[in-house]
Amino acid sequence: MKVSIVMRKDVVKSKSDISIKEAAIILQRRRIGSIVIVDDEDKCVGIVTERDIIRSIAHNMPLETQISRIMTANPITVGLDSSIAEVKAIMVNHRIRHVPVVDSENKVVGIISARDLLEGLMGIPTF
Numbered sequence: 001m002k003v004s005i006v007m008r009k010d011v012v013k014s015k016s017d018i019s020i021k022e023a024a025i026i027l028q029r030r031r032i033g034s035i036v037i038v039d040d041e042d043k044c045v046g047i048v049t050e051r052d053i054i055r056s057i058a059h060n061m062p063l064e065t066q067i068s069r070i071m072t073a074n075p076i077t078v079g080l081d082s083s084i085a086e087v088k089a090i091m092v093n094h095r096i097r098h099v100p101v102v103d104s105e106n107k108v109v110g111i112i113s114a115r116d117l118l119e120g121l122m123g124i125p126t127f
Contacts (some may be wrong), residue, residue: 003082006117007101007110013038016046016068023067024053034098035110036073043106046071046090049098076100080109 012026013036025037027050037046048071056070068081077100078087087099091114101110 001084002080003078003084003112003119004110006081006084006119008116009110009111011036011108011111013042013108015039016066018067018119019064020053020056020061020067020070021063023048024063024098027053033113034111035067036111037067038108041094044075044100044102044108045079046073047075047098047100048072050054073107075100077080078112081116084117088117091117096110 005006012030012032012034013024014023018026026035027033034049035127036044037048038046048067052070052072054104056065061070063102072123074092076094078090080101080103091097096098097114099112100108101112103109
């Protein structure tokens with residue numbers, strides 16, 4: 001089964017100049033676990049997750065700090081033709097829960113989370 005079948009197309013994206021506080025508000029309001037960071041051409045340059053936000057707070061970083069300081073730059077991505085098995089292996093081996101899906105130009109077209117993967121494999125919602 002291909003990633004394109006289970007990925008979410010409504011990816012929440014942002015530029016890297018938002019603050020930690022702004023990112024936390026987006027995560028909370030949208031009830032999501034990650035924001036894909038893109039450049040002016042919509043190419044994936046980073047990802048910030050709930051874990052990154054929590055880590056920054058635990059290290060007493062000011063909430064006004066730009067997200068570029070805490071994001072994972074050049075994150076692992078997969079293409080539309082990647083298989084669910086490939087994504088599962090990436091998530092397990094790298095201990096990550098969100099993987100951006102990109103096209104041949106590295107433009108973000110989707111995201112797959114551990115929940116999406118589980119729902120795709122089991123065929124049932126996990127909530």
